[in-house]
Amino acid sequence: MAIEFRPCQFHEIDQLQDLFVAAVMELTAGNYSLEQRMAWALSAADKVTFCARMEARQPFVAMLHDRIAGYADLQPDGLIDHFYVAPWAKGQRVASGMLQHIEKLAHSKEMTTIHSLVSLTAEPFFLRKNFVVVERRIATRVGVTLPHALMKKDLTLKSTRESLPG
Numbered sequence: 001m002a003i004e005f006r007p008c009q010f011h012e013i014d015q016l017q018d019l020f021v022a023a024v025m026e027l028t029a030g031n032y033s034l035e036q037r038m039a040w041a042l043s044a045a046d047k048v049t050f051c052a053r054m055e056a057r058q059p060f061v062a063m064l065h066d067r068i069a070g071y072a073d074l075q076p077d078g079l080i081d082h083f084y085v086a087p088w089a090k091g092q093r094v095a096s097g098m099l100q101h102i103e104k105l106a107h108s109k110e111m112t113t114i115h116s117l118v119s120l121t122a123e124p125f126f127l128r129k130n131f132v133v134v135e136r137r138i139a140t141r142v143g144v145t146l147p148h149a150l151m152k153k154d155l156t157l158k159s160t161r162e163s164l165p166g
């Protein structure tokens, strides 16, 4: 079934919050301990702060079977701030579709690079999509350390342009 992309509506932000927590808690267990996942998920616990961040970031949602299967965003400086897939939708190419959508947006805005702070879990996915690790970093959430990587993709590379549909 086709995945569709559209801007997130304000009343859907609650669903993004639930999706974020579920993705972090259920999909990253292979790389992060329970303590680390709880600390990461806590960053979305305050509804007001999460809503304010989403309103500022203006994410889009990926719709599959009439449900929100994932969400992501692209900021004016090329940053992908949030990039999350619902556990029930894992492995159905939602992330691939979201990244294609982001790259189309980036090309339409004449961006030459995009970048993200990527979890250890998502790193192999981004590597497959021609991102490179720029720097390894460690974030601290409520006193708990979370290793991740700054990853970047050069959109001017010929192989990258050819991979874009339409």
Ligand SMILES: CC(C)(COP(=O)(O)OP(=O)(O)OC[C@H]1O[C@@H](n2cnc3c(N)ncnc32)[C@H](O)[C@@H]1OP(=O)(O)O)[C@@H](O)C(=O)NCCC(=O)NCCS
Residues within 6 Å of the ligand: 023, 024, 027, 028, 083, 084, 085, 086, 089, 090, 091, 092, 093, 094, 095, 096, 097, 116, 117, 118, 119, 121, 122, 124, 125, 128
């Ligand atoms: C990592 C994540 C984004 C992948 O989403 P997804 O929709 O399952 O990915 P897709 O179905 O589009 O997979 C595309 C390809 O990447 C591969 N892939 C996806 N996740 C992978 C992983 N964790 N490790 C290795 N390969 C992975 C798939 O096997 C597939 O390979 P193929 O093209 O050879 O068939 C998703 O599982 C997720 O949200 N994880 C937890 C939260 C997270 O870390 N978010 C990112 C914050 S930066």
